[in-house]
Amino acid sequence: MFSIVENVRSQCKYNGWMHISEVRERIVATADELYNAKGIQAVGMDELRTAAGVSLKKLYAEFPSKSSIVMAVLEHRHKSWTEGLDATVQQAGAPRERLLAIFDYLAGWFCQDSFRGCGFINSFAELGAISPDVAEYARQHKESFQEYVARLAGEAGAPGFLAPQLAILAEGAQTTAAIAGTSDAAGQARQAAEVLIDAALTAD
Amino acid sequence: MFSIVENVRSQCKYNGWMHISEVRERIVATADELYNAKGIQAVGMDELRTAAGVSLKKLYAEFPSKSSIVMAVLEHRHKSWTEGLDATVQQAGAPRERLLAIFDYLAGWFCQDSFRGCGFINSFAELGAISPDVAEYARQHKESFQEYVARLAGEAGAPGFLAPQLAILAEGAQTTAAIAGTSDAAGQARQAAEVLIDAALTAD
DNA sequence: ACAGGAAGAGAACGTACGTTCTCCGTTCAC
DNA sequence: GTGAACGGAGAACGTACGTTCTCTTCCTGT
Numbered sequence: 001m002f003s004i005v006e007n008v009r010s011q012c013k014y015n016g017w018m019h020i021s022e023v024r025e026r027i028v029a030t031a032d033e034l035y036n037a038k039g040i041q042a043v044g045m046d047e048l049r050t051a052a053g054v055s056l057k058k059l060y061a062e063f064p065s066k067s068s069i070v071m072a073v074l075e076h077r078h079k080s081w082t083e084g085l086d087a088t089v090q091q092a093g094a095p096r097e098r099l100l101a102i103f104d105y106l107a108g109w110f111c112q113d114s115f116r117g118c119g120f121i122n123s124f125a126e127l128g129a130i131s132p133d134v135a136e137y138a139r140q141h142k143e144s145f146q147e148y149v150a151r152l153a154g155e156a157g158a159p160g161f162l163a164p165q166l167a168i169l170a171e172g173a174q175t176t177a178a179i180a181g182t183s184d185a186a187g188q189a190r191q192a193a194e195v196l197i198d199a200a201l202t203a204d
Numbered sequence: 205m206f207s208i209v210e211n212v213r214s215q216c217k218y219n220g221w222m223h224i225s226e227v228r229e230r231i232v233a234t235a236d237e238l239y240n241a242k243g244i245q246a247v248g249m250d251e252l253r254t255a256a257g258v259s260l261k262k263l264y265a266e267f268p269s270k271s272s273i274v275m276a277v278l279e280h281r282h283k284s285w286t287e288g289l290d291a292t293v294q295q296a297g298a299p300r301e302r303l304l305a306i307f308d309y310l311a312g313w314f315c316q317d318s319f320r321g322c323g324f325i326n327s328f329a330e331l332g333a334i335s336p337d338v339a340e341y342a343r344q345h346k347e348s349f350q351e352y353v354a355r356l357a358g359e360a361g362a363p364g365f366l367a368p369q370l371a372i373l374a375e376g377a378q379t380t381a382a383i384a385g386t387s388d389a390a391g392q393a394r395q396a397a398e399v400l401i402d403a404a405l406t407a408d
Numbered sequence: 409a410c411a412g413g414a415a416g417a418g419a420a421c422g423t424a425c426g427t428t429c430t431c432c433g434t435t436c437a438c
Numbered sequence: 439g440t441g442a443a444c445g446g447a448g449a450a451c452g453t454a455c456g457t458t459c460t461c462t463t464c465c466t467g468t
Contacts, residue, residue: 248455248456249457250455250456260457264458269456269457270455270456270457
């Protein structure tokens, strides 16, 4: 299922003036924005077509169905979220600061006008019950985040129970910030994370 | 907007064999289950009508539109969630245990087969962008939870920063448990809450 | 008994949307 | 220059769904 994008991307060739993968990426980026802003089910193929500046024929030449676009958007979200988070984490120095950098990344994200909550939580809420693929992708994304935090926590020398605690804080900050419409939760979660990290490090 | 239910409820009268409010409550309870299990947009009025054993005419006699049913379901969810939480909290003794009882309530909830995440987070994700009423109701629900935790934290003598931290933990546990499909997050959040509570109480 | 009205079942209507098809203009190879 | 392939615009099709309408049945009050 997730290999479709790579298969098609490997068949890229010139079609006169634009690389096929660029059309795909423009469609996916546009769909990501629209789905984030209005919800997946609220955005029709015609609206996406207009916003992306692509003909319906090209849309369906690139993707066999709307659900395949949704899955491509989830891949896109996972990639940009993971890369953005890691970039912020890498800028921090000591292992303890790298754990806290997670919440700095959240703070910057929450302040963006386009922030409307975690796209995986949202897509899971909207489609998880009727689309096993969406539910499974959301689960994998969250699992990979858990593993990422666990790696950072391990590098800080923390016991195993710390990482799930910090991950839960991060998840809670995302939903709290989205629904409340403020970015306060990032700072509150960061302060809680400091307490949990210090307690875990001294207990070890 | 939120007073519609009360207005109609006050006009209750006998219609031969069943109180009108009982029909309303059956519709709302059925809608709550279906919306929770499959998502709001995935459940049509006909499916709701069949599941509730009510004619379409009666459905539209009780509610002017689907969106009014959604709002009634949100009121119903808020009431049962708040009452269930408070019942668990009241069973605990000391103020510190009452704060931790929040996570015991979550643990019991997560273990239910019907658990599919917080209904307010889900409805916000699904409809918040296109329905200001839904977004606002979700915000109010989360705000009331924040105030509830703040009251419990105040009774425990904790400083003001503790309550938002515990609320974020609770929110994160809900989404983590929903997407992961396990109930582990409740215990992990509870242990984190213990650390945060003790740190806040000794720092005070 | 009979007129009148309430209520159920489901047909009907309008709309939205995912997907496919058709038509027409453009381009490119020869 | 000409024909054939390609691509864009949007019409068309089938389906689903929210909402309303119609018909029939059954109960009620006198």
